[in-house]
Amino acid sequence: MKISIESTTLANGLKVVIAPDTTAPVVTVGVYYKIGFRLEPQGRSGFAHLFEHMMFQGSANAPKMQHIKLINSSGGTLNGSTHYDVTNYFESVPSNALGRVLWLEADRMRALKVDDENLRNQRDVVKEEVRVNVLNQPYGGFPWLDLPPIAFRNWANAHNFYGDFADLDAASLADVQSFFKTYYAPNNAVLLILGDVKADEGLALARKYFGDIPAGAAPPFADPREPEQTEERRGEVEEKFGTLPAMAIGYTVPPRRTTDWCAMALLDQALHGGRAGRIYRHLVLEKQVAVEVDGGIEDIFGYNGPTQMVTKILHKPEFRSDATLAEFDSVIREVQQNGITQDELDQLKIKFRSDYYSTLEGGHGGMPRYGLMHLLACFSLFDNEPQLVNTVLDGFLAVKCEDIQGVAKKYLRNDKRAIVFRRLPNAQAQEAA
Amino acid sequence: MATRPAAEIPTAVPPLSAERQVTWPRRTRARLANGIEVVLAESHTIPKFHGELFLRSGNAAAIHRGTGLAEMTATVVRTGTVKRPSRQIEEDLRRLGADLSSHAGADNSAIGFAGLSELAEPLLQLVNELACEAAFPEAEFERERRQKLEEVKLDRTQPGFLAGERLRKVLFGAHPYAQVAPTEEQVAAYKRDDLFSVYRDFYTPENALLLMVGDFNSAAMLKIIEGVFGAWSGKKPTVQPSPEPPKPRGRRVHLVHVPGAVQAQILAGCHAITRKHPDWIKLSLTNSLYGGAFNSRLVMNIREDKGYTYSPRSSVNPLRQYGYFSISAAVRNDVVAASLTEMFYELDKLRALPVPEPELGDARNYVSGVFSLGLATQDGLLSQLATVALNELPDDYLETYREKVRALTPDDLLATARKYFDSANMQIVVVGDRTQIEPQAALFGDLDVYDAHGKRLG
Numbered sequence: 001m002k003i004s005i006e007s008t009t010l011a012n013g014l015k016v017v018i019a020p021d022t023t024a025p026v027v028t029v030g031v032y033y034k035i036g037f038r039l040e041p042q043g044r045s046g047f048a049h050l051f052e053h054m055m056f057q058g059s060a061n062a063p064k065m066q067h068i069k070l071i072n073s074s075g076g077t078l079n080g081s082t083h084y085d086v087t088n089y090f091e092s093v094p095s096n097a098l099g100r101v102l103w104l105e106a107d108r109m110r111a112l113k114v115d116d117e118n119l120r121n122q123r124d125v126v127k128e129e130v131r132v133n134v135l136n137q138p139y140g141g142f143p144w145l146d147l148p149p150i151a152f153r154n155w156a157n158a159h160n161f162y163g164d165f166a167d168l169d170a171a172s173l174a175d176v177q178s179f180f181k182t183y184y185a186p187n188n189a190v191l192l193i194l195g196d197v198k199a200d201e202g203l204a205l206a207r208k209y210f211g212d213i214p215a216g217a218a219p220p221f222a223d224p225r226e227p228e229q230t231e232e233r234r235g236e237v238e239e240k241f242g243t244l245p246a247m248a249i250g251y252t253v254p255p256r257r258t259t260d261w262c263a264m265a266l267l268d269q270a271l272h273g274g275r276a277g278r279i280y281r282h283l284v285l286e287k288q289v290a291v292e293v294d295g296g297i298e299d300i301f302g303y304n305g306p307t308q309m310v311t312k313i314l315h316k317p318e319f320r321s322d323a324t325l326a327e328f329d330s331v332i333r334e335v336q337q338n339g340i341t342q343d344e345l346d347q348l349k350i351k352f353r354s355d356y357y358s359t360l361e362g363g364h365g366g367m368p369r370y371g372l373m374h375l376l377a378c379f380s381l382f383d384n385e386p387q388l389v390n391t392v393l394d395g396f397l398a399v400k401c402e403d404i405q406g407v408a409k410k411y412l413r414n415d416k417r418a419i420v421f422r423r424l425p426n427a428q429a430q431e432a433a
Numbered sequence: 434m435a436t437r438p439a440a441e442i443p444t445a446v447p448p449l450s451a452e453r454q455v456t457w458p459r460r461t462r463a464r465l466a467n468g469i470e471v472v473l474a475e476s477h478t479i480p481k482f483h484g485e486l487f488l489r490s491g492n493a494a495a496i497h498r499g500t501g502l503a504e505m506t507a508t509v510v511r512t513g514t515v516k517r518p519s520r521q522i523e524e525d526l527r528r529l530g531a532d533l534s535s536h537a538g539a540d541n542s543a544i545g546f547a548g549l550s551e552l553a554e555p556l557l558q559l560v561n562e563l564a565c566e567a568a569f570p571e572a573e574f575e576r577e578r579r580q581k582l583e584e585v586k587l588d589r590t591q592p593g594f595l596a597g598e599r600l601r602k603v604l605f606g607a608h609p610y611a612q613v614a615p616t617e618e619q620v621a622a623y624k625r626d627d628l629f630s631v632y633r634d635f636y637t638p639e640n641a642l643l644l645m646v647g648d649f650n651s652a653a654m655l656k657i658i659e660g661v662f663g664a665w666s667g668k669k670p671t672v673q674p675s676p677e678p679p680k681p682r683g684r685r686v687h688l689v690h691v692p693g694a695v696q697a698q699i700l701a702g703c704h705a706i707t708r709k710h711p712d713w714i715k716l717s718l719t720n721s722l723y724g725g726a727f728n729s730r731l732v733m734n735i736r737e738d739k740g741y742t743y744s745p746r747s748s749v750n751p752l753r754q755y756g757y758f759s760i761s762a763a764v765r766n767d768v769v770a771a772s773l774t775e776m777f778y779e780l781d782k783l784r785a786l787p788v789p790e791p792e793l794g795d796a797r798n799y800v801s802g803v804f805s806l807g808l809a810t811q812d813g814l815l816s817q818l819a820t821v822a823l824n825e826l827p828d829d830y831l832e833t834y835r836e837k838v839r840a841l842t843p844d845d846l847l848a849t850a851r852k853y854f855d856s857a858n859m860q861i862v863v864v865g866d867r868t869q870i871e872p873q874a875a876l877f878g879d880l881d882v883y884d885a886h887g888k889r890l891g
Binding site for chain 1: 444445446447448449450451452453454455476477478479480481519520523524526527528529530531532547548549552576579580583584586587590591592691693694695696698726727728733736737738739740741742743744763764765794795796798799801802803805806808809810811812813
């Protein structure tokens with residue numbers, strides 16, 4: 001499978017990637033900015049995400065609600081999302097609305113126009129988002145908000161990405177303006193147009209709408225690297241609503257686009273790949289210690305700094321957490337000692353390839369080509385190489401059995417991992433008994 | 434403001450260019466000699482295919498044998514056949530690059546699957562085995578039953594689940610649609626033989642609908658399907674009549690008490706219509722305008738204007754025999770009354786005043802535009818085909834949907850809102866901490882309070 005891609009960089013530094021495909025009269029547009037919650041300002045936890053909301057609050061020629069109204073009334077859907085290292089804004093529309101979508105994205109890249117009232121409103125909305133997803137949910141924030149402060153020492157990797165409410169309250173309109181000016185410049189972004197568009201027309205439209213947006217200064221980025229970890233790290237969080245104790249174990253993964261990284265991705269598949277995955281098979285199907293097991297390296301192509309392969313386990317209350325962890329450890333020890341067979345590796349590669357195709361086709365609430373957009377954007381911003389979507393699979397398909405055992409020994413070490421325990425309110429007393 | 438100066442800024446909204454015609458792929462329909470209905474459509478976006486084998490009986494049809502029994506049956510179906518034990522099934526799926534899920538809703542049971550085109554036939558063989566040769570191994574059943582016990586306990590800690598469960602009980606009473614999940618006691622009473630009898634009755638070719646969308650040649654795929662599924666046999670199950678649902682009169686508030694909740698989950702609803710009803714498209718459009726889209730009145734009001742909530746929405750929920758309309762929002766505790774006030778204000782406004790033509794035009798474009806986004810992915814197309822086939826809609830439903838939406842007028846919407854947005858009889862469920870929200874909720878009707886397990890509290 002080969003994706004046809006055209007890419008260029010405009011004079012103002014904006015990267016443009018076009019992937020034409022006329023299967024359906026539908027076009028997906030994305031604008032990715034190379035800033036996520038990892039490198040948001042200290043003292044402003046949650047700001048990158050709050051700012052993402054502000055990008056829907058109005059720009060110079062499209063006042064509040066105009067952006068959303070114009071996309072919906074063109075027959076399209078839209079959204080945005082904040083990740084570790086990127087923030088994205090995207091629309092899928094019938095292709096006759098392409099010019100309009102590009103105009104809207106260009107208008108807010110050129111001139112965000114928001115006021116204090118908009119900020120107050122979206123601060124309230126974001127707090128309800130945090131309540132509905134974290135504070136009022138069983139296992140809310142488990143483990144994506146629980147684990148980083150235990151696993152990491154650098155504030156960039158370790159802070160509360162959804163934001164402490166005090167920090168959200170402290171965010172001001174001046175912060176919004178400064179963040180926009182620093183990070184939301186064309187030279188820190190990539191524009192993607194996928195679907196029903198001809199490459200030359202897409203490029204011409206990109207130039208027409210985005211070409212005269214002035215470049216900004218090269219944005220400063222804090223150093224996200226971590227000091228060498230030399231001891232296992234553990235922490236606890238109280239589970240307020242759930243009925244089962246839980247734990248999550250995270251191992252830091254090798255740097256992206258290395259041989260070890262490819263091997264680690266297949267090891268991840270061996271450990272976490274559904275009901276055939278070794279951890280699910282051992283803890284849920286065979287030992288019947290756990291009720292739910294899943295995890296892995298989330299969004300493996302979409303991060304650009306320290307990240308972990310995380311296993312999430314909800315276990316039966318009659319098993320103590322140390323007994324549950326011992327069962328998990330036996331799975332890790334088994335793969336370290338005996339590796340995997342060629343037959344298992346062959347299965348893993350076929351599944352990995354099949355999953356990769358599905359990622360390219362969809363992947364976000366039925367939004368066509370979301371996954372392809374995401375990969376093209378990350379390969380452009382992190383690697384300056386969008387064509388990687390056509391070659392990146394090769395590295396994974398070249399992994400050998402001994403590579404898998406090698407990374408299992410090298411990276412799945414207790415002194416390289418972090419564990420968070422979600423305890424039920426009365427569980428400590430139980431465990432002591 | 435945060436502006437980058439520029440020489441010349443285009444300030445006018447670009448007009449829409451000429452629309453490209455939406456062409457739905459040709460469907461290949463067949464009924465095999467043993468009764469399976471087959472619908473195939475080609476989509477060559479990726480070298481894969483997506484499929485779903487539906488059995489037209491679900492938890493409602495199994496209710497007299499046990500609550501949630503069709504779902505439990507679907508869960509255990511994948512844990513062993515007469516030819517393959519559980520572990521081999523899972524490893525074979527991986528070897529085929531495939532994903533598979535088996536589940537049951539109120540009206541249907543289904544085995545969903547996706548895999549690589551080059552390995553289609555062996556995946557279909559496995560699906561066929563699950564459909565006609567599942568073995569229900571005793572040990573697998575017992576493990577899944579104990580898993581289910583923990584899952585139903587977990588479900589009752591989720592505000593969204595509790596709200597949905599309570600609304601279904603209120604709207605459907607003695608009808609099977611009232612039961613969305615079993616209790617712990619009901620799960621404890623499941624027997625392997627009960628599952629097997631559900632399987633024997635429901636999983637038959639006369640009760641089956643096989644849909645596939647993907648990168649294949651339809652004629653060749655149909656031949657493969659005939660070869661793989663041809664030997665399966667069995668009759669259509671008999672359908673037992675169900676009691677009529679109640680018709681709740683007057684607004685009533687049903688509070689589900691969750692101590693310590695820091696937010697209130699509101700879910701209000703009333704009876705509406707099924708997917709087959711001639712008013713369905715009118716109601717879809719009216720719902721989209723009320724709270725079914727980002728650019729809708731409800732979202733504009735309680736999110737973008739007032740900031741009460743992150744994710745307000747309204748939906749029309751079609752089941753096979755009945756449908757219902759619902760409005761939901763998770764709001765902060767001190768604005769429960771304010772949020773309900775605005776929900777009813779917007780509802781009553783749509784019942785009282787015609788929608789201005791420009792707003793209606795926008796909503797028509799939205800509903801007809803997003804409908805065709807489903808064309809662009811294999812699973813999007815599959816879900817459109819499933820809607821048509823399961824609801825026995827006319828063959829040209831996909832092709833004519835947009836025209837029908839575009840023909841609707843302000844008078845149509847006014848009549849639809851008056852008929853189906855039953856403001857005076859809405860049933861209001863609120864899930865939250867009663868000490869924080871009860872006085873506000875009680876302003877909207879007589880109040881009943883329950884705990885998370887459905888027990889009435891004083």
